[in-house]
Amino acid sequence: xxxxxxxxxxxxxxxxxxxxxxxxxxxxLIEAKDPNPYFFKSPLMNALxxxxxxxxxxxxxxxxxxxxxxxxxxxxYDADDVYGGGRSIYLHEDHLHxxxxxxxxxxxxxxxEHDLAMLEIVDRLPSLDGxxxxxxxxxxxxxxxxxxxxxxxxxxxxxxxxxxxxxxPLVRIAFEGQANAGVKAIQLVDKMWEATDLEALAxxxxxxxFPKDDALEIFSAWKGxxxxxxxxxxxxxxxxxxxxxxxxxAKPKGFVASAMVEHFExxxxxxxxxxxxHWQQVEEITRxxxxxxxxxxxxxxxxxxxxxxxxxxxxxxWKMGDSLSKISHAVTCFKEASQGSVxxxxxxxxxxRVLTNLNxxxxxxxxxxxxxxxx
Numbered sequence: 124x125x126x127x128x129x130x131x132x133x134x135x136x137x138x139x140x141x142x143x144x145x146x147x148x149x150x151x152l153i154e155a156k157d158p159n160p161y162f163f164k165s166p167l168m169n170a171l172x173x174x175x176x177x178x179x180x181x182x183x184x185x186x187x188x189x190x191x192x193x194x195x196x197x198x199x200y201d202a203d204d205v206y207g208g209g210r211s212i213y214l215h216e217d218h219l220h221x222x223x224x225x226x227x228x229x230x231x232x233x234x235x236e237h238d239l240a241m242l243e244i245v246d247r248l249p250s251l252d253g254x255x256x257x258x259x260x261x262x263x264x265x266x267x268x269x270x271x272x273x274x275x276x277x278x279x280x281x282x283x284x285x286x287x288x289x290x291x292p293l294v295r296i297a298f299e300g301q302a303n304a305g306v307k308a309i310q311l312v313d314k315m316w317e318a319t320d321l322e323a324l325a326x327x328x329x330x331x332x333f334p335k336d337d338a339l340e341i342f343s344a345w346k347g348x349x350x351x352x353x354x355x356x357x358x359x360x361x362x363x364x365x366x367x368x369x370x371x372x373a374k375p376k377g378f379v380a381s382a383m384v385e386h387f388e389x390x391x392x393x394x395x396x397x398x399x400x401h402w403q404q405v406e407e408i409t410r411x412x413x414x415x416x417x418x419x420x421x422x423x424x425x426x427x428x429x430x431x432x433x434x435x436x437x438x439x440x441w442k443m444g445d446s447l448s449k450i451s452h453a454v455t456c457f458k459e460a461s462q463g464s465v466x467x468x469x470x471x472x473x474x475x476r477v478l479t480n481l482n483x484x485x486x487x488x489x490x491x492x493x494x495x496x497x498x
Contacts (some may be wrong), residue, residue: 139452140451140452145271148162149161157268160268165227165235167227172205173194175192175193177445177486191441192250194242248444249441250444250447257272262318285353290315290316293331297311297327298311311324315327331426333433333434337434340436358454362450365453369394374474376469390482398450398481398485401450401485409443449484449486453481456481461477
């Protein structure tokens, strides 16, 4: 198993939606004498760090289903030094149970089954955003300490309200002209949110001709698309700051040899290209969604185009989550590295480290060649 190098410390500590450092949060809650400090029931599982990583093997069954991101479990050898090396495995790998038993032993199997069920729920998310994790676990009756998710209650309510308002018109269209349409709409929006009750959602499935076998996944993906649309708008300022820095300031401070100038330019342009790829991917999905959704609200006869969009929702949901979480991760690492250097050029050694990290974080399916200007 790979050993985590200390150069990745900024990645593991980034607090981005690609990394869930359960180890760090649990330790802080224990130190604060929190009455409910653990995320998992198995004590040793709380040393875990979860990392969302893109799956690059096209033969993977996950990719065939549109799930382009996997959940990596990183078990540090020493829970007190998460950067000192450890063992890692993807949650979807066949030998997961054997590896976990080798690490944790055979004790506490009932607690371990509960913890693996939690991980399977998290694995069905494209990113480790606190809102998505908390919501998915609560729907299935699992309620870890909210402090693990770092989402203030006011923000949590604002996101829920934003998404519910997007659900409401579709329900009202389905019940248009029926008695007690308003009451039915409220009840059905709750069921759409949970996306677990196929029978309760039958009227909506029938009205919009959703395939019954995929209907719950369609509703779940739609909720996720709304969440990422919310995040995309909210994160615009920090995203633009990174793009402007790459365009104007990502050059070494002071004298560097001409050969190194070319090296830095290749790093800078590569980072710009990758950032633009992920940015454009989310922008295109968001723009299409707003277009078909808005058309449906103004002209009910335009509903088929919106329904067709939702049929592709699962794949779009995973693409949005992958791209936004990588951008978020890149922004966070840039902010941490540029303290005291924001708006200015960095020394060559720091700049090389930052650009190299950003290139690794923003890896994706972007075109391998071609120069692109920062957005």
